[in-house]
Amino acid sequence: MPVRTVPTKGPWEAPAVFPLGLAAITHRRFPPGRARIDDAFSLRHFADLTAAYGVDHRPELVREAAGNTFADMAGELLAALDPQDRRAAAATQAPPIDLAVVAHATPDLDCRLAAVTSLSERVPGDPLSFAVSECGSNAPFAALRLADAYARRHDLRSVAVFVLDQATFPYETGRDLAGDAGLALLLTDTGSLGRLTLWQRTGTGPDDVPAAVRTALAELDATGCPLVLGAALDPARDLPGHPGRIVRTPPGHPASGTLTALAADPAWAAGREERIAVVDHEPDTGDLAVCLIERGGR
Incomplete structure (x- = not known):
């Protein structure tokens, strides 16, 4: 659950020019999925979670509702990146993906499934993977800043950033959510779509x-x-x-x-x-x- 804080002014930072170029970008909205959170474990989990934050647990909001996990959405976006950049890998000797970052503002649908764990198995190249959250709508930019730092420090040749939203919750979020959606960016040392x-x-x-x-x-x-x-x-x-x-x-x-x-x-x-x-x-x-x-x- 997001925790709201009072903005505190921070120092100015010089703009970061990415060492990798944009090679591909893909996005999509997802129809209702197959994952559900109205089972016994999820009912206990969300009852404990909402109680800890003083939020009303409303299991009726997800009764028989089917959503998409971040792992499933990231997997589909990864596959959609392939035709644009990976299909020509043999001809261009495109590098494997060295780093995969998942950015999100809303929590994942099912806490038992982790997108970063799934991506570590699905993404070619055995990449490092981690998630970025608690940044609200700035989550993708925090993820890009971290990806930039990793690429510079470790001389990475290819980074994928997955930005995900899902809208199935057994409590009121206080947000106007429009369903499940996601976007993926591929940044490589040969990327030519943009700097x-x-x-x-x-x-x-x-x-x-x-x-x-x-x-x-x-x-x-x-x-x-x-x-x-x-x-x-x-x-x-x-x-x-x-x-x-x-x-x-x-x-x-x-x-x-x-x-x-x-x-x-x-x-x-x-x-x-x-x-x-x-x-x-x-x-x-x-x-x-x-x-x-x-x-x-x-």
């Missing part, structure tokens, strides 16, 4: 967002760049007078929504945009991220 530069700041309150975003865009030399805005951001309030095109992220998928809006944007997908920036703010934590994607390789 990523990530700017982050912690402790950014709502009133600080407009000035902080202007500063970030100026540091990234992206002041007039097309933008994809996270669901918590409003163009008129947070980016008044921005001269570039703006794509808004619909609510409902707190972790995967913003990057999915990027991947689904027709202009970017068709290669008509050379540069585009993704801007996300998580009000509960005060985390602000601006990720610039520039066409071409590393």
Whole structure:
């Protein structure tokens, strides 16, 4: 269960230019799955969990409901990455995946199944794998920052980041969730779809967002760049007078929504945009991220 904290201002950090290029991106919404959490174990588990947090346990919300685990969603996204990059592995000698990171804002459906354990067996190359959570909508950007650090320190050649949302819970979440969805990014030393530069700041309150975003865009030399805005951001309030095109992220998928809006944007997908920036703010934590994607390789 997420725990809300008061945003605390953190230090400015220099933008991180990723050593690996974007090789593939895929996203999808998932229909009802096969996994259920109305069995005896899950009833006991969620009764104990909700009691510990003072939340009402409502087992009727998941009675006979079938959802998707993060392991199943990550497996399907991994398979969807193959046609774009892995299919040509024999010809290009594409490297195995060295690191797999799972990012999520909502808890997994079934605590007995771990996506990172599943990926460690499914992903070619016997990769290191771990998960990132408790960052709200900034989870994918925290995962990218960690992936960048690992790639630099260990000279990795290929990293996969899986960003997942699921919406089946036996309690009220306080969020407007729109179902199960996910997105996967593949970053490699031969990736040619885009170069990523990530700017982050912690402790950014709502009133600080407009000035902080202007500063970030100026540091990234992206002041007039097309933008994809996270669901918590409003163009008129947070980016008044921005001269570039703006794509808004619909609510409902707190972790995967913003990057999915990027991947689904027709202009970017068709290669008509050379540069585009993704801007996300998580009000509960005060985390602000601006990720610039520039066409071409590393």
